[in-house]
Amino acid sequence: MLEVDNVEKYYDSVQILYGVYLKAEEGQVTGILGSNGCGKSTLLKIIFGTLRSKYKLIKIDGNVLHKKMYTTGIAKYLPQHNFIPDFLSIRKALKLYGVTETDFKAFFVEEDFDLTQKFGKLSGGQRRIVEVFLTLKTPSRIILLDEPFSHIAPIQIERIKELIQLQKQHKIILITDHFYREITEVSDAIYLIKNGSSKRVQQLTDLEDYKYISEGSL
Numbered sequence: 001m002l003e004v005d006n007v008e009k010y011y012d013s014v015q016i017l018y019g020v021y022l023k024a025e026e027g028q029v030t031g032i033l034g035s036n037g038c039g040k041s042t043l044l045k046i047i048f049g050t051l052r053s054k055y056k057l058i059k060i061d062g063n064v065l066h067k068k069m070y071t072t073g074i075a076k077y078l079p080q081h082n083f084i085p086d087f088l089s090i091r092k093a094l095k096l097y098g099v100t101e102t103d104f105k106a107f108f109v110e111e112d113f114d115l116t117q118k119f120g121k122l123s124g125g126q127r128r129i130v131e132v133f134l135t136l137k138t139p140s141r142i143i144l145l146d147e148p149f150s151h152i153a154p155i156q157i158e159r160i161k162e163l164i165q166l167q168k169q170h171k172i173i174l175i176t177d178h179f180y181r182e183i184t185e186v187s188d189a190i191y192l193i194k195n196g197s198s199k200r201v202q203q204l205t206d207l208e209d210y211k212y213i214s215e216g217s218l
């Protein structure tokens with residue numbers, strides 16, 4: 001289990017997060033929703049350890065994590081924007097992520113990607129779906145996904161959702177996206193970031209009550 005508590009973040013003198021708490025269980029997908037600029041990406045970066053915060057407490061299976069999470073190899077993080085360098089081939093990326101070529105080919109049957117293809121030569125959407133696939137299939141136990149559904153075609157979104165369901169069995173998956181219907185469908189637990197704090201969403205109508213979505217849009 002991953003527990004994140006008391007996250008406070010300032011950018012210069014502006015406070016963005018005011019004591020965020022969330023709990024993410026193994027075998028479950030934990031969704032994070034919130035309006036533009038509320039601090040979702042900031043929170044994921046703080047959890048991963050690539051962004052400093054004023055306070056935070058991270059526990060894994062009840063033990064306080066003293067190191068930056070990314071240095072431990074326990075987690076992989078999909079940032080909001082493309083991150084695999086242009087010069088890297090698909091084959092090299094598979095090796096780096098510990099994903100087999102067989103698994104890759106089994107998922108991308110239709111696309112029939114050439115494994116020597118470099119990321120710089122893929123389309124924006126192709127690049128994104130390969131990045132999402134690698135992040136989900138990597139053997140790391142904790143997976144942090146920032147906007148995995150953005151920039152990919154609807155049919156691919158369905159495939160990614162199926163992959164998430166398969167991969168979550170042995171993993172702790174934290175996910176955020178503005179495709180809130182996808183998030184609510186794929187998540188076992190949901191938090192909403194609002195006014196710098198996290199609120200556990202117990203039922204979907206809470207999203208209306210917290211004015212994340214307009215009344216009647218469910």
Ligand SMILES: Nc1ncnc2c1ncn2[C@@H]1O[C@H](COP(=O)(O)OP(=O)(O)OP(=O)(O)O)[C@@H](O)[C@H]1O
Nearest residue numbers: 011012016034035036037038039040041042043080
């Ligand atoms: N490096 C930075 N310096 C100063 N302010 C920043 C920095 N990065 C983010 N912010 C601000 O912090 C707030 C939270 O940003 P963040 O990217 O975490 O939001 P978000 O919820 O992921 O937004 P979105 O859904 O639009 O991607 C925003 O107001 C943003 O302008």
